[in-house]
Ligand SMILES: Cc1cc2nc3c(=O)[nH]c(=O)nc-3n(C[C@H](O)[C@H](O)[C@H](O)COP(=O)(O)OP(=O)(O)OC[C@H]3O[C@@H](n4cnc5c(N)ncnc54)[C@H](O)[C@@H]3O)c2cc1C
C-alpha cells in the first residue's frame with residue numbers, strides 16, 4: 082500500500098483550502114471504508130488523505146415540516162435508525178440497513194456511500210490477482226476484460242442509497258472554496274465506468290442531501306448472494322406519487338444508477354420494463370450470472386409495480402433461491 086500524509090480537517094473551510102492547494106493529489110476520507118479498501122488493493126494511491134470526519138457541521142439529520150436534510154457525514158447506522166428519516170420515508174432507512182455489515186454501517190457515511198467507487202469482478206481484486214488476470218481500461222490497459230472491447234468500461238455503480246434517494250427526488254448540496262450549489266442527485270452520475278461521478282466536481286465536498294418530496298408509496302428490493310457483507314448485484318427502488326406518477330431507480334447493473342419514470346396517467350409496466358432494458362448496460366462483471374441478473378431486473382420491476390399499486394405492501398429482499 083502506498084504511503085500517504087494524513088490530515089484531519091478541523092473545519093469545512095480548512096478541508097476546502099487544503100483541497101485547493103493540493104488539487105489532483107489528495108483524496109477525501111469520510112468513514113474511509115471504501116477509500117482504505119481501494120488503497121489496500123493498490124487501486125488508489127493519493128499522497129495525501131484529507132479526513133473530513135471531524136467536521137461537526139456535516140453530520141446529523143435535520144427534519145423540518147416540508148424538508149429533510151441529511152448531513153453527508155451521517156453514518157449509515159444513524160440513517161437506518163433515525164426516527165425522522167423513517168417518518169419521512171422508511172425506504173431510506175431500509176436501504177441504509179441493507180448495506181454491508183453492522184460494523185461497516187457504524188463507520189460508513191451517507192456521502193461516502195453516494196460516492197463509493199464502481200465495482201467490477203475483474204478489477205476490484207488484489208494487485209496479485211490483477212497481475213494474473215491482466216490489465217483493463219480502468220487499469221492502464223487497452224481492452225475491457227469482460228467485453229474484449231476497447232471503447233467502454235462497464236464497471237457497476239453499487240451505492241444502495243443512490244437508487245432509493247433518486248427515486249425520492251433527493252438533491253445534493255456541494256461546496257467548493259468559492260461557492261455552494263445544489264443539484265439533483267442523479268446529476269452526480271455519468272454512464273461512464275471510467276469516470277462515473279461528475280460531481281461533486283473538482284476540489285468540492287458533498288455537504289448534505291435534501292429531500293422535499295414524499296411519495297405515497299415506496300418499494301425497495303435488493304439482490305445479493307448473502308444478506309450481509311456482499312455488495313449489491315441489483316437494487317431497485319421505486320416511489321409512486323398520489324397522482325400516479327412513478328419514479329424507479331435501478332442500481333448495481335450499470336455504470337450509473339438508472340432512472341426510469343412516468344408521469345401521471347402514463348405509467349405502465351411494459352413501458353417501464355422496456356426503458357429499463359434499454360438503459361441498463363449490464364455485463365458479466367458480478368459474482369451472480371449475467372442472465373440471472375438481467376432476468377431479475379424484470380422480476381423486481383414486476384414486484385415493484387404490484388406493490389406500488391393500490392393494494393401495495395412493504396418490503397421483501399431478493400435473494401438467490
Ligand atoms: C464488505 C463491504 C460490503 C459493502 N456492501 C455494500 C452494499 O451492500 N451496498 C452499498 O451501497 N455499499 C456497500 N459497500 C460500500 C460501502 O457502503 C462504502 O464503503 C461506504 O458507504 C463508503 O462510505 P465512507 O464514508 O466510508 O466513504 P469513504 O471511503 O470515506 O469515501 C468514499 C469515496 O467518497 C469520497 N468522499 C467521501 N465523502 C465525501 C464528501 N463528503 N465529499 C466529497 N467526497 C467524499 C472519498 O474521497 C472516496 O472517494 C460495502 C463495502 C464493504 C467494505
Ligand code: SF4
Pocket residue numbers: 201202203204217218219220224225226227228233234235236274366
Ligand atoms: S468493465 Fe472492463 S474495463 Fe471496466 S473495470 Fe471491468 S474489466 Fe475493466
